[in-house]
Amino acid sequence: MTKVSMTVNGTAVSGDVEGRTLLSGFLRDHLNLTGTHVGCDTAQCGACVVHVNGEAVKSCNMLALEADGADVGTIEGQASPDGSLSVIQQAFQDHHGLQCGFCTPGMVMSTAALLKDNPRPTEAEIRKYLEGNLCRCTGYHNIVKAIMAASGQDASRIAAE
Amino acid sequence: MYNFEFEKPSTIADAVAALGSEDAQALGGGQTLIPTLKQRLAAPSVLVSMSGIAEMQGVCIEDDGSVAVGGATPHATVARDAAASYPALAALAGQIGDPAVRNRGTIGGSIANNDPAACYPAGVLGSGATIVTNTRRIAADDFFDGMFTTALDEGEIVTSVRFPVPQAASYQKFLQPASRFALVGVFLARFADGVRVAVTGAREDGVFRWSEAEAALNNVFHPDEITNLAVNSMNMIADLHGSQAYRAHLVNVMTKRAVQACL
């Protein structure tokens, strides 16, 4: 066991982990932050996306020890401390950008990373950026729409609304 | 995963030392290695992370004008920081995996693994880059040695890759729809002294140079020169996503598109 320390959603945390412990496992099993989901084992579904030092990463494809000393952000840290939803979270609710909710944490975290670099992405840029986030419920329509709305764009012009 | 020790040295020398222990293995971004470990298809005793070695990070321009990419540089960094100095390479890096994968995956990890469908081997071979390791320099033409095989010795680390910058270059990738690796990817670079065409995704033995196309394009640099060329489909990969004939056809189409993009 090796001690690992990091900041998660602004709080300093630490724990003893094995070399093979994944960041997703550390978050879920050690910190009980179960909002980060694991949907595959080949780094494709993106349900496990978190931020490490401000960048989106797949936490089931990163060793916990690689995040030693890092600033980690998870879905649990996205809403305001008073519970009010972030602009992105609110847009997902407003535009029905989720159904079963399983991919949603990763979608929200990827969206936050996208909008940080590209505050007003086009539809095509959004679709391309979500290459690493699978959703089986929504057909992506309302996810893309929610992200357009979250970036201050008029989502009402979208087909057949 | 089988368990392993984890080490994160901060210098190349320490990394080399750590890799000296039995069954030690280097860890780049882990985007391929970690899924492999999850399947228990590898059992290293020690994983030596390259991510803490500052001298293996980043993109810079050397005195001779070549672009040097540190061996532990993530794809996202190359996509951003090489955009001005070597746009085709930056574009290639920006097409690997997905955004989250690009934030972790590294050039050293990619070329050391030499997946036959990976993008970077095409960029490295197509550019005629030089692979710099802790012990030597290896020309790209001597580096890739068949599927998942390279010229690297046990414990040898890719510390940087130096890319001569061509007059024009383009990477044309046709996606394998599931993995989004290259079903066929063609990296074409046009230098003053000739054209290099490197193909990934297509052949069982991994990335290769399509010398017939290079010869034709050295004669006349135009897509029409490719139209009637057929790459040998003998060792082409055949799988769920494409037959040998289809891959051979795509090599032709992607090469033409790369030429067109360089005009």
Add this chain to the structure above:
Amino acid sequence: MPKDSGIGASSKRREDVRFLTGAGNYTDDINVHGQAYVHFLRSDIAHGRIKSVDTSAAEGMPGVVKVFTGKDFEGVGGMPCGWEVTDKHGAPMQEPPHPILAQGKVRHVGDPIAAVVADSLEQARDAAEAINVDIEDLPAVMDMKAAAQDGATLVHDDLKNNICYDWQLGEADDDKVNEVFANAAHVTTLDLVNNRLVANPMEPRVAVGEYKRGTDEYTLFTTSQNPHVIRLLMCAFVLGLPEHKVRVVAPDVGGGFGTKIFHYAEEAFCTFAAKACNRPVKWTSSRSEAFMSDAHGRDHVSKIELALDADNNFIGLRTNTYANLGAYLSTFSSSVPTWLHGTLMAGNYKTPVIQVNVKAMFTNTVPVDAYRGAGRPEATFQLERVVDKAARELGVDPIALRRQNFVTQFPYDTPVALTYDTGDYNGTMDKLEAAADLAGFAARRTASKANGKLRGLGVNCYIEACGIAPSNIVGMLGARAGLYDAATVRVNATGSISVMVGAHSHGQGHETAFPQVVADMIGIDESMVEIVHGDTSKIPFGMGTYGSRSLAVCGSAMVKATEKVIEKAKKIAAHLLEASEADIELKDGQFSVAGTDKSVAWGDVTLTAYVPHNYPLEVEPGLEETAFYDPANFTFPAGAYACEVEVDPETGQVTIEKFTAADDFGNIINPMIVDGQVHGGIGQGIGQALLENCAYDENGQLLSASFMDYAMPRADDVPFYAVDHSSQTPCTHNPLGVKGCGEAGAIGSPPAVVNAVLDALNAGGKAVDHIDMPMSPSRVWAAMNS
């Protein structure tokens, strides 16, 4: 104006808040104190005889609690099948045993041979590697037609052959069918494959079993669409446990799409092992494990023939299908190629003579069962492809050919056992033609051509049968379950309401839409109504969620229970208002006496029900009612879809440029949620048409065993969809007039995509009759160059 609450309002989903903040409670989020972990050692060959399983080394490995093999389950029941199909000769289907852990033989890659329970998952995996299994390889039975031949290797040695049943529906007189075809002016024939799919809900399956020795009670937490069904099957058929000692909880479930209907061996195992090990036992499927243990979907090989008269009227239809069941009968697998498929072969058309023939085959593959649409996509695909081919052969407009043959009079008795209660197929097609701007297609095709692309338009219709019922009829057809549902409306003293429902929400938004109905009926705010689901200890016996049934069946039970509540509340209100019960009206949460200004509020009546001081003597205190609802018929959503594609003639790459859906779902409770259901279905249908392919090699090795080779639709594979559901003919036999919308998109979209690609190729001068799904670039290119 859209409503802002109640029936017809696009109320925002209340469940979203927990999902968006990481506060959902999925099964893998549940950890029980002291739990151990199970790892299943699964067969890596498709077919073999188990000669020995030596677990002695594994048992001594660190952390190992217990190692199980098939022998440990010899006195235990097997996984049951919930539907007995009778074949065309009157014989019951062949029904082989399906043990929890393999006994005697392994029959597919992924068949569990042994299970190791250990303190940690990695220790369980370590120990599983130490199990020594000696298996004699047998030839894999893969090709369905070869498997049907005499002398074929048997998947199950005790069966007479590999044919589970040889089933027929419709016209039984072959001579009559032959005569129709002999006299036809034109016959169109098509051989096609409905590709094998993996449902792949984003949440892999999980089971946690717990046993309390003190009270002899079991709890199973599981990723299920129907916890009561799991409890019944597991208790009555597998483990022989008393139902009242078993609680099954399906908490937040991350998508189902059919594959979480079924009772799986892992659920029974964890429940059994929790007692055997005296510890809670948890299993979490990896995605790779899911590919070889979740029931797959579709996998039909069909020949369809359509006979037309000289005026292009459909006069006969005949199909011959081989349906792959895989190695074992999954819970509802037998019903999918039969009663959920053959009954839909009339489609939207008044074809008078129809004969459906289905041979269901055992093969050395993962069991195949219902996946979104379940049988109806298979029917729709065959029919809408053959109609499209007929239109091309006859040189007639494919929409006009469809319109000419539409059923227009309702109710309509089909030749394949259904009675369509209502519909307006021409009206729905009108909506499609407008919404899809079909008039502008020619200009769009010209524009595509200028970019070097071939543009195609594909149109098709669909009809589906949802809310499968009534129980007495499905019982005659072989169902071993009733298909009603149940709801309890529990009014609290202060007027808020908990509604316990048998349906399960795993993305469908019941927690939002169901309260809209109850609140609307009473005239109170939606926030006063809460849905309780997914826990057999809390809800009435319900059949769960599948087949687009939740609102049509469970919603109807909820309406009936709410009506009973209102009826009783009116008695109380009448007492309080000193009026006749007949004169009491309920509006906007107020009970009033007709024609007077006397009224009493909902909350005062509910409080009185629980504090019955001033109370009618003949009425029981309290305000809680349960209703069970068994529908009189299926519901019949129908629609028309249009897809426009571009094909890159150099590579065969297909891109979806435009997709339009016009659906008739009857009345709609929450339009936003309905749109979302259609979007998701279309996404999966496009996935089936262009990307998804669960493939085996001839030795039974799964080639598409992970997301690296099984192509899931991504955001950039699909466009925005235009969805129009303004065509509404309400269901005639349920109280809400609703029909169901969950599967429509997945049923209606694959033929539209395929028809569009073929239109593009044919318009581009490539005479191609058919391309099997998925229409990968490789296949499209090969078809163009053959």
